[in-house]
Amino acid sequence: xxxxxxxxxxxxxxxxxxxxxxxxxxxxxxxxxxxxxxxxxxxxxxxxxxxxxxxxxxxxxxxxxxxxxxxxxxxxxxxxxxxxxxxxxxxxxxxxxxxxxxxxxxxxxxxxxxxxxxxxxxxxxxxxxxxxxxxxxxxxxxxxxxxxxxxxxxxxxxxxxxxxxxxxxxxxxxxxxxxxxxxxxxxxxxxxxxxxxxxxxxxxxxxxxxxxxxxxxxxxxxxxxxxxxxxxxxxxxxxxxxxxxxxx
Amino acid sequence: xxxxxxxxxxxxxxxxxxxxxxxxxxxxxxxxxxxxxxxxxxxxxxxxxxxxxxxxxxxxxxxxxxxxxxxxxxxxxxxxxxxxxxxxxxxxxxxxxxxxxxxxxxxxxxxxxxxxxxxxxxxxxxxxxxxxxxxxxxxxxxxxxxxxxxxxxxxxxxxxxxxxxxxxxxxxxxxxxxxxxxxxxxxxxxxxxxxxxxxxxxxxxxxxxxxxxxxxxxxxxxxxxxxxxxxxxxxxxxxxxxxxxxxx
Numbered sequence: 001x002x003x004x005x006x007x008x009x010x011x012x013x014x015x016x017x018x019x020x021x022x023x024x025x026x027x028x029x030x031x032x033x034x035x036x037x038x039x040x041x042x043x044x045x046x047x048x049x050x051x052x053x054x055x056x057x058x059x060x061x062x063x064x065x066x067x068x069x070x071x072x073x074x075x076x077x078x079x080x081x082x083x084x085x086x087x088x089x090x091x092x093x094x095x096x097x098x099x100x101x102x103x104x105x106x107x108x109x110x111x112x113x114x115x116x117x118x119x120x121x122x123x124x125x126x127x128x129x130x131x132x133x134x135x136x137x138x139x140x141x142x143x144x145x146x147x148x149x150x151x152x153x154x155x156x157x158x159x160x161x162x163x164x165x166x167x168x169x170x171x172x173x174x175x176x177x178x179x180x181x182x183x184x185x186x187x188x189x190x191x192x193x194x195x196x197x198x199x200x201x202x203x204x205x206x207x208x209x210x211x212x213x214x215x216x217x218x219x220x221x222x223x224x225x226x227x228x229x230x231x232x233x234x235x236x237x238x239x240x241x242x243x244x245x246x247x248x
Numbered sequence: 249x250x251x252x253x254x255x256x257x258x259x260x261x262x263x264x265x266x267x268x269x270x271x272x273x274x275x276x277x278x279x280x281x282x283x284x285x286x287x288x289x290x291x292x293x294x295x296x297x298x299x300x301x302x303x304x305x306x307x308x309x310x311x312x313x314x315x316x317x318x319x320x321x322x323x324x325x326x327x328x329x330x331x332x333x334x335x336x337x338x339x340x341x342x343x344x345x346x347x348x349x350x351x352x353x354x355x356x357x358x359x360x361x362x363x364x365x366x367x368x369x370x371x372x373x374x375x376x377x378x379x380x381x382x383x384x385x386x387x388x389x390x391x392x393x394x395x396x397x398x399x400x401x402x403x404x405x406x407x408x409x410x411x412x413x414x415x416x417x418x419x420x421x422x423x424x425x426x427x428x429x430x431x432x433x434x435x436x437x438x439x440x441x442x443x444x445x446x447x448x449x450x451x452x453x454x455x456x457x458x459x460x461x462x463x464x465x466x467x468x469x470x471x472x473x474x475x476x477x478x479x480x481x482x483x484x485x486x487x488x489x490x491x492x493x494x495x496x
Contacts, residue, residue, distance in 0.1 A: 082438045118436060206332060
C-alpha cells in the first residue's frame with residue numbers, strides 16, 4: 001500500500017545488489033533481506049532493491065538514477081580484485097568521474113595484506129575520484145563512500161559489520177511494528193481493512209496470507225511511529241477480525 | 249562479468265517483485281532466488297530483479313520500461329483482493345490500458361470459491377484490457393498474461409506451480425555450470441583468470457570468495473552451452489589453480 005506520510009521525514013534508501021551470481025541463482029542474496037529489516041528498525045524508507053548484472057553501463061545507469069532519487073544508495077558486491085568486479089568503475093561512470101588509486105586505502109591494503117599484496121589486490125584501492133573513507137567504530141577496514149553512495153562488500157558477514165558500524169549516520173527515526181494473525185479470509189476482510197486504513201493514515205497496514213499450512217491465516221501488520229495512533233489502529237483491526245484468531 | 253555472446257540467443261527476462269513487505273524486511277522474498285535458478289537451468293537470461301513498493305506509479309513505470317527491454321517480464325505479488333494489491337492496476341497504467349472485469353476469470357473464481365466469493369474476491373478478476381489466460385498443464389487456476397508480462401502470485405508454492413506449468417513457452421536453451429573450489433586467494437589468481445576469460449569467450453567465468461569458514465576458499469564457476477568449450481576452459485582454470493584444492 002502507499003505508505004502514509006510519517007510524522008518525521010524518513011531518509012530514503014535504494015539498494016543495488018551487483019552480481020551475475022545472484023541473477024543466475026548460483027548464490028542467494030542474503031544481503032538485501034537483512035538490509036531491508038535493518039532499514040525498518042532504523043526508520044529508513046527502503047524504496048527499491050535492484051539486482052544488477054556485472055555490466056559497467058548497467059551499473060552506471062542505476063547509480064546515476066538512484067543517487068539522484070534517494071538520500072542513500074547502498075551497493076553490495078563487485079568490489080573484489082577480479083575481472084568481474086566492476087562496482088567502482090560503474091559508480092565512477094554513473095557520476096561522470098575517473099577511477100583513481102586512493103593513497104590511504106592503498107596503504108591500508110598493503111599493511112593488512114603484507115606479503116599477500118599483489119598488483120591485483122592493489123586494484124581494490126582504485127575508487128571513483130572524490131571518494132572518502134569512514135573509519136567508524138571498530139572497523140579494521142574503512143567504509144568507502146562516494147557522495148551519497150555507500151559501497152559495501154558482497155560478503156554478508158562483512159556487509160553487516162560495516163552497516164552496523166555506520167548506521168548512526170543515516171539519521172532515521174525507529175518505527176514500531178504490530179502483528180495480528182487471523183483465520184479470516186483476506187477476501188472477507190478486504191473492504192473493512194480498506195476503511196480502517198483510510199481512518200488511520202499515520203499507520204501503514206499490510207495483509208499477508210499464509211497458505212503453507214492449515215488453518216490458512218492472514219497476518220496483518222501495522223507500522224508507525226506513534227504508540228497512541230498504533231494502539232487506536234490495532235483496536236480497530238482487532239474489532240474487525242473479531243475472535244477469528246488461530247488456536248495453533 | 250559481461251556474459252559472453254552465447255551460440256544461440258537467450259530469451260531475456262526481468263523479474264518485478266511487488267510488495268512493501270519485502271522492502272520492509274517483514275517477508276523474505278523466496279521467489280526471485282528460485283526464479284533465478286530456474287532461468288539459468290532453462291537457458292534464459294535474467295537481466296534484472298527489481299523489488300518495488302505497493303505504489304501504482306512505481307509499478308507502472310517499471311512495467312513500461314521492462315516490457316520494452318526484455319522478452320518476458322515476470323511479476324510476483326500484489327494480486328490478492330486487498331487495498332494494497334495494485335499489480336493489475338499498475339500493469340494497466342504502465343501499458344496505457346484500462347482495468348476490466350474478465351468474464352472467464354470471474355466465472356472461474358465463482359466456481360472455485362463458491363460461498364466464499366465476495367465482491368472483494370471478484371476484484372481478483374479485474375485485469376488489464378487485453379489480458380489472456382493460459383490453461384497449461386494441470387493448472388486449477390489459469391495464468392494471467394498481459395502482452396509479454398506474466399503475472400504470478402506472491403505465494404511461493406503457487407508461483408512455482410504456475411512457473412513450471414508454463415516454462416515450456418519461454419523457449420530457452422539449457423546451460424551447464426561447472427564449479428571449481430580452490431584455496432588460492434582471489435588476488436593471487438585474478439590476473440590469470442582474466443586471461444583465461446579472454447581466451448574462452450563462449451564460457452562465462454565467475455569467482456566467488458567464501459570467508460565464513462576456514463580455510464577461506466574461492467568458488468570459480470563456468471557457464472556455457474557447449475560441452476567441448478566448457479571442457480577446454482575447465483582445463484585452463486584447473487591448470488591455473490594447480491593443486492590448491494581444499495581438503496575439507
